[in-house]
Amino acid sequence: MGRGGRERNGHAGARALDVAALAGVSTATVSRAFNAPEKVAPEIREKVLKAAAELGWMPHPAGAALASRRTWLAGVLIPTLDNDVFASQVGALQTRLSADGVTVLIGCSNYDADQAANQVRIMLARGVEALAVVGESHRPGFFETIAGRGVPYVVTYSHRPGSPHPSVGFDNAAAFRRIARHLLELGHRDFGLIHQPSIDNDRVLARLEGLRTTLAEEGVALRPQHVREGPVSIAFGRQSLRSIMEAPGPRPTAVVCGNDALAIGALIEARALGIGVPEELSITGFDDVAMAEQTDPPLTTMRVDNAEIGRRAADYLLACLAGRQPPPPPPLESRLILRASTGAAARSA
Amino acid sequence: MGRGGRERNGHAGARALDVAALAGVSTATVSRAFNAPEKVAPEIREKVLKAAAELGWMPHPAGAALASRRTWLAGVLIPTLDNDVFASQVGALQTRLSADGVTVLIGCSNYDADQAANQVRIMLARGVEALAVVGESHRPGFFETIAGRGVPYVVTYSHRPGSPHPSVGFDNAAAFRRIARHLLELGHRDFGLIHQPSIDNDRVLARLEGLRTTLAEEGVALRPQHVREGPVSIAFGRQSLRSIMEAPGPRPTAVVCGNDALAIGALIEARALGIGVPEELSITGFDDVAMAEQTDPPLTTMRVDNAEIGRRAADYLLACLAGRQPPPPPPLESRLILRASTGAAARSA
DNA sequence: CAATCAGATGTAAGCGCTTACATAGCACTT
DNA sequence: AAGTGCTATGTAAGCGCTTACATCTGATTG
Known part of the structure; x- marks a missing residue:
């Protein structure tokens, strides 16, 4: 002036x-x-x-x-709100933080590491005092930038043993090892896999690794012609199952899906193809969405309490803001929900 | 100091x-x-x-x-992120605003008018420069408080002709009139209704009114024993359909549902009860979620582009922030998607 | 060559609030 | 009666930045 x-x-x-x-x-x-x-x-x-x-x-x-020197703002970075999994995480986080007077600012990366970095930069520029970010595959310096400003953060939705970051989530690799073991125990030796894009996505990568490792321990390998990677949608699940079953050579007796949407698609397509589930083919999902228990047959899947992830992340950040040095939160358990979409492997492939 | x-x-x-x-x-x-x-x-x-x-x-x-005197913050008030409909609205809003450097702050009312007022108060206290709020049933003075601070706002997800507020949404009453006409044209005279809680919810209220009015024009009334109000879930849809069909007296030949989750539940239960859809019973949904075209039979429903609501709300607010006095946005169209869950009324009830 | 002008940079006054410290007032002690 | 604590309130110094206006430098012009 x-x-x-x-x-x-x-x-x-x-x-x-x-x-x-x-x-x-x-x-x-x-x-x-x-x-x-x-x-x-x-x-x-x-x-x-x-x-x-x-x-x-x-x-x-x-x-x-x-x-x-207080803004009462916290930020949350997720890939997208179009996925229930993240939406409910954010919802629970917001509810919890809001109860303590902290308002939530939201950023979406659209599964892109550059956008993620950018959104975080902007949130910092808006004065967030704490940050929850999905996953730990980010650009080099990503976490350093955050920590460098003295902003406490927590990684959500994954919990990799040995990670240097405080995280609230479950062990994705272990979850898929569990699924693999379940199917191996049922006698399956020929597997298919339909999963979401894995680029820059540590959760998906960990799952694939968990699955592959466990199968390998039994000397089983995934055949490339039985693996499909693509968008999270019922439609992609359908189309993938069809092309897997049409692939030359022996058919898989079990198809593992990266999440429930893909699995529901696979289930629908199997029915359309006249393939009996689980007599001829076992199918598994991941997330345990509401629809999973309503499909025919109901879907065997892993249950993860996404809202709980949001709540714990909020509690952790709140404790940091209160100046306490909370211990890194313990991993959450994911639980195998056995339903009728998995069964003993058919005699011959 | x-x-x-x-x-x-x-x-x-x-x-x-x-x-x-x-x-x-x-x-x-x-x-x-x-x-x-x-x-x-x-x-x-x-x-x-x-x-x-x-x-x-x-x-x-x-x-x-x-x-x-700029915070580059905008707020969005929704009932809950647990509903896809709002999640995708917020996602699209965020994407658009973010492109113009505006960061989104989120508040959830949990369908409670007091929480809504409170969340908005807090967002104003954090310095939001613009606000998008779902619905217009709010506490007296709600909008005056916002406008009184010179903060531009827009009502989303509903567009009531004659509303004093700028709004981005569709005409909920008209949408249900459309559904009602469709079913009336198919010869239905006995209707059931399964809907979400209507308290403090102008969208639901408008829908019920649209349905009732149109039926009344043909001299048709909903029997109380064929109406259920409850939580949005597949489970509630199932249980409601069952109890409606078990009610004494003539059965409805068409059941209108407040959204797709309820309709999917109804569809599943109809199958479980051995009731043929659409030969014996027509069922309609609302929203056109991804699952709607995958059900058996595929669901007749209304499609609403929720992301577009978010985008237009963002554009409107951005224009306000730019100092332009944008015209109130035009209503969106909702579209009846005819699938196989509706058909001609059965001969006798 | 002096005058004019445009662009780049510096100067310094706030923006509206919180809070450390000072102070005033009052009720008790001793 | 003076001293001792309290508590409730006031004083005023920033918090770290933006921006209107002043200033300076060169280039352009008549």
């Missing part, structure tokens, strides 16, 4: 000073009446609140943030 | 002044190098950027917001 005058502040609303004047107190008291009511005599507090209401005043966020 | 001294600023990071010193320029130039690069000579800009990188500096959001 430079000028002495802005006397009549062009526009906008009341300032703390106006409220103070109207209430006949100082701005310090106005501030305290709002931020530390117990430090202000009840009748004065009343007066201040009344004056504020009359002027429609509320502390200006930027002024407050600047002076108090 | 009061003291002269905080000489060595206890903690934290570099300030614009430090960057300025390192780069050998004034803070004004530092600021310009970041916010209006074209106003700074290229070589000086370089120097500033280098100095900033070296110190790990980034404009402090509160300082910037205070001085510039």
Whole structure:
């Protein structure tokens, strides 16, 4: 500005000073009446609140943030809200943080590491005090940038033993080892796999690794012609199952799917092809969405409590903000839900 | 503070002044190098950027917001993220706003008007510059509070002709009139209805009204024993269909559902009960979720482009922020998707 | 060659609030 | 009566940045 005058502040609303004047107190008291009511005599507090209401005043966020060095903002970075799994995680996180007065700012990476970095940069520029990010496959320096600003963070949806980051999630590799063991125990030796894009996606990569390793221990390998990678959709599940079953050579007796949407697609297509599930073909999903128990046959899948991930992430961050140095949260358990889409391997492939 | 001294600023990071010193320029130039690069000579800009990188500096959001009176924050209020419909709306909104540098802050009301008011209060206290809120059934003064702070807003997911608020959505009543007409044309006279909770929910209320009115025009009334209101879930859809079909008296030949989850539940239960769809019973949904075309038989439903709602809401708000006075956005069309779950009414009820 | 002008940079006044410290008032002690 | 604690309130110094205006430098022009 430079000028002495802005006397009549062009526009906008009341300032703390106006409220103070109207209430006949100082701005310090106005501030305290709002931020530390117990430090202000009840009748004065009343007066201040009344004056504020009359002027429609509320502390200006930027002024407050600047002076108090608190923004009460936390950020969450997810691939997309179009996936229930992340949506419910964010929902639970928001609910929990909101209860402690922290507001959630959201960023979507669309499964792209550059967008992820960019969204986080912007959230930091908006003053987030804590951050929850899905996964740990990010650009080099990604976590350093966050930590460098003194912002506590937590990785969600995966929990890799040995990861240097605090994380709230489950062990994706272990979850798929569990699925693999289940099918091996049923006698399956010929497997198919339909999964989501794995690029920049540590969760998917860990799952594939868990599956492959466990199969390999029994001397079983996935044939490339029985593996499909593509978008998460019922349609892709259908089309993949069909092309897998049409591939030359012996058919798989079990098809493992990266999530329930793909598995439901596979199930629908198997029915359309007249392939009996589970007599001829076992199919597994992942997530245990609501629909999974309603399919025909109901889907064997892994259950993960996504809302719980959000809640724990929130609790962890809240503890960090409170200045405590919480221990890294323990991994969550994923649980195999046995339903009728898996059964003993057919005699011959 | 009061003291002269905080000489060595206890903690934290570099300030614009430090960057300025390192780069050998004034803070004004530092600021310009970041916010209006074209106003700074290229070589000086370089120097500033280098100095900033070296110190790990980034404009402090509160300082910037205070001085510039811009927060680049927008809020979105929805009932819950657990519903795809809202999740995809928020996702699209976020994507669009983010492209213009606006970050999205999220609040969930859990379908409760008090929580809605509270969340909005908090978002205003965090400095949102624009707001998208689902629905217009809110506490008295809700919109006045927002408008009173000069914050532009838009109502989403409903578009009631005659509403005083700018809104981006479709006409819920008209959509259900359309469904009703479809079924009436197929000869149905006995209707059932399974719908979500209607309290504080103008969208649901409008739908019920559209349905009832259209049926009434043909002299048809919904029998209370054929109406169920409850949670949005496949399970509630199943259980409702069963109890409707078990109710004494003539059975409905068509059951209208408030959304696809309920309809899918109804469909599954009909199959379980051995009731032929559509020969004996027609069932309709709403939303056209991915699963709707995969059910057996595929579900007749209304398609609404939720992402488009988010996008248009974002565009409208962006235009407001740009100082334009955009015309209120036109309503979206919802479209009846005819599939095999509806058919001619059975001869006798 | 002086005058004019445009562009680049610096100067410094806030933006509106919080909070450390000072102070005033009051009730008790001793 | 003076001293001792408290508590409730006021004082005023920033928090870190942006930006209007002033200034300076060169280039352009008549």
